[in-house]
Amino acid sequence: MEFRWEIKSKADQSTVQSLSSEINVNPTLANLLVNRNVKTFQEAKDFFRPDLDKIHSPFLMKDMDKAVERLVKAIDHEEKILVYGDYDVDGTTAVALFYGFLNTVYPQVEFYIPDRYQEGYGVSERGVHYAAENGFKLIVSLDCGIKALEKVELANSLGVDFIVCDHHTPGEQLPNALAVLDPKRQDCDYPYKELSGCGVGFKLIQAFTERTGKNASHLFGLLDLVAVSIAADIVPITGENRILAHYGLERLNNNPRPGLMALILAGKGQRSPQELLENRQLLQREMLQLKSDKDIEISDIVFRIGPRINASGRLEHAKASVELLISQDIHDALRRAEVVEDVNAARKNFDENITKEAIQMIEDREQEKPYKSTVLYKEDWHKGVIGIVASRCIEQYYRPTIILTESNNKATGSARSVYDFDIYEAISECSDLLEQFGGHKYAAGLTMELDKVPAFQERFEEIVTSRIADIHTKPVLEVDDELELDQINYKFYNILRQMAPFGPGNTEPIFCANQVYAQNIKVLKDKHLKFEIVQDGQVTSPVCIAFGFATYYEMLRSKMRFNIAFEVRENTFRNTSSLQLYVKDIKFD
Known part of the structure; x- marks a missing residue:
């Protein structure tokens, strides 16, 4: 999917220079902090400590x-x-x-x-x-x-x-x-x-x-x-x-409660909870390794722990998740985690199958005429995963999306939106067709009579068509600042790392480097690329990992110049650590 880059405005330079001097960091890092409303020595101390x-x-x-x-x-x-x-x-x-x-x-x-x-x-x-x-x-x-x-x-x-x-x-x-x-x-x-x-x-x-x-x-x-x-x-x-x-992550990394420990071990995907239950020595080794690694971040919760807790409530009953979370014993927790893992596997299966059906329905519709919104209904879709399916559809067809299914003889659905488009407001203009609805700008839920679905699809499309703007049609990649490659070193990275935990309001910094070219390009697993980038006048040529960018192989090999957006990460392999750039997007001239 093609991104529209939005490079954040430079913060007030006098404030940047003052903060840079006070806390002894370079202006690029000071600019990041000021853009996060950290402007003084005391605010920086509170932020970092x-x-x-x-x-x-x-x-x-x-x-x-x-x-x-x-x-x-x-x-x-x-x-x-x-x-x-x-x-x-x-x-x-x-x-x-x-x-x-x-x-x-x-x-x-x-x-x-x-x-x-x-x-x-x-x-x-x-x-x-x-x-x-x-x-x-x-x-x-x-x-x-x-x-x-x-x-x-x-x-x-x-x-x-x-x-x-x-x-x-x-x-x-x-x-x-x-x-x-x-x-x-x-x-x-x-x-x-x-x-x-x-x-x-x-x-x-x-x-x-x-x-x-x-x-x-x-x-x-x-x-x-x-x-x-x-x-x-x-x-x-x-x-x-x-x-x-910050302190919750410290607890998770050092001494999590048994229920979360079991979910973390399950999320690693190396051993099932059942395997760990059957081999106590293996369990002890995995638990010690987990505490030694201390690498659980917000993203691990979002993608590995959270979906497992959510699974029981989506498909069965969330009581199972609470009982897991309040478990006092790791062996009891692993037994409960095994059940949650089974439910999560079923959730993934529903998710994948319904998403395929939904994408096919969109493609069939597109042969008739282009749409600005997606509103799909199928009576046998599982209610517990339709919100996930709406998000998956947006990944492929970037537009306001509502997925509906039948529940208690009503059409009930989940809505997801795109950058800066208020889907709740659009739904509220269809309120005369709805029994109930609620939510916010980017996500909502709604219920209507089954026979109102066609009228709702038509009305919602009209509203979205009248309001959708060019800025809503491409996902936005917010870039914090431009870097020259020689700025990327461990001193720079170690300060970046202390800005965690990252999330809304304090997103992991994304940088761009302009007019670079690639060398030593390798294709990994037919899908991904690993290469170095070179910039005129710069000594550093960092290694980049680009997941899902294999189709760019020939263009990169041609030595064509491009701009690249990335996060700075540390990679450890065989006890050796080095900095790598995690590629978010590439734009050729």
Whole structure:
């Protein structure tokens, strides 16, 4: 797919030069920092040296006093507490964190995850009735509840109190809960607005610990789950999230909880959980190697850990993921991870097969006329993977995409968007055709009557056609700065590495080098390229790895000049480390 490069504007040069001098880095690195709103020595110190002592007081969050008071009351009066969470990664990690903590200090607590297919997203009537019928006096919802106005009123009428912990944007009215913890409330002065749902749950635990005088040292042990939620829910890794993610990754790399350890081992793909269970010596060796490597990053959570946690909620029931995450024993965790691996394998199979069908449907449609959007419906597609399929379709046909399937005699779907196109707004203009919808600029969910699908397809295409602009038709590659090849060395790389963890709000820097040519070109596995690049006037000729660029072989061999966009990475092979450039795109003159 062809990218449109957007090279970021140079930051204010007087600020860059001042920061460069203060912290003794070259102007290129100082420019990266200033563009990340790091402009002074103190801000740079806070950025490079995250400090848990600098996370905000939880009592700055609106209603936190009320929430803690009600939680303490429930424990003092030996009331049953139900911890209620969503079925995605943020929801399941939030439930594992809050339930796992509370269960160590109070036995009258259970957790509840709604069934994706029978109850749908968020707080359900069935969940509220379950609480009332089983004697629960308090529900604590995590990663959901901010728009559950009717369900909270139902709970109130049944004598069940509600504490909402959410991070989604509220509607015009807040639920009538005893406490509503959400930093995005308009009347909430909490300094950081971008916590994950699990992060909000963590703040409630932090507040409860402070108010009850309990030992706060255990809080660090919860941060592996918070880091997983931050990475998987794609929230900004800035401010407080950066601190929580930094220490969460430290926990993941040094002493992860058994459930995450099992998922990490499974994600390596070298040994199945069952193999490790059957060979204790092998298990010990793999665990020691994992702690020795200490190389788990945000991207590993996004691509290896998160999808496994998500799998059970997509295809079966997310309760399995929570039980894995709260497991106290590595052998029990591996047994549960084996089940999750099987479900994840099935999820991949559904994903691949449905994506093939969807792509074929798009190609068949394109023979009739060109489209600006994709809206596909097939009654037997698995509801749990249609969001993934929408993303896969965008990888091949870059345009706003909605994938629909049948569920409970309705057409239900997932929407995904392209750079800077507000798909939620486009869907809202079709609201008269919909039963319900929700989401944000880049992703949404929707439900309609089956007979409304053709009209929706037509209307949505009209809206997208009227609004789509040239900037929406190609994926954007944001390039931080131009480099000369001689700037790439270990001193430069070691400072780059300290800018991690990378993610939204602090993406891994992408650079470009212009007017280069290739030498020593090799094709790897018929798909990839390995080559060196040379630039006039520069001594350095770094090695590049270009995954999926094999079709460029002949053009590179011709010594034609090109511009190249890349990330700087370290490669270790046979105990020898060297810097390599991970190629993002190549543009020939």
